[in-house]
Amino acid sequence: MNTPPPAEAPARLRIAFALEVFDDGLLAQVLVEPTRSRYLRLVDQAYESGFLLCVGDAAATSAEIHVWDGCFAALSMLGGRHTWRTGAPTPLTSGWLGAATEIGCAVVELVPPGTWPDDVDHLTPDERLEAFNDRLTAAAQAGTILHGLAPVTVEDAL
Secondary structure, eight states, X not given: OOXXXXXXXXXXXXXXXXXXXXTTEEEEEEEEEEOHHHHHHHHHHHHHHTOEESSSSOOXXXXXXXXXXXXXXXXXXXXXXXXXXXXXXXXXXHHHHHHHHHHSEEEEEEOOTTOSOSSOTTXXXXXXXXXXXXXXXXXXXXXXXXXXXXXXXXXXXX
16 A cells, blocks of 8 residues: 655645746746744755755755655655655646656755745735745845755555
8 A cells, every 4th residue: 555655743834836937848846935943954954965055957866755646745855864744735736747757856946934925815816926926036146045856756546
């Protein structure tokens, strides 16, 4: 029987999945923001897994993205020694899954706490996206985003 990978204590992560369009195809991306109390731990694990500052192309890492039954299940670091999850499985779009499985990996970007705007409930979806992109741009300009390529493992429930 297949089971999703085990996790350490539940790690409160904010996570978003995006597709970047290129002339020759799509690139799956994962943006991860941990809580302040877990940020330094995740950054240490990311560096040890091969993540680098977000400048240029992402390098291969020992991290791995686990997809279980069409949902994001976990992000493993250091060859599976540390596993991070959201509170509940996050459904993935067929476009994201297709891009990730076609090339076998996705770019993972780790952003510092506070990148996700908290006070956007009153905004339209376009305004929310603009607010997030503004903060993401500021984090990139400050040199506080780490990125790396992580293989994507897809398993389905039997």
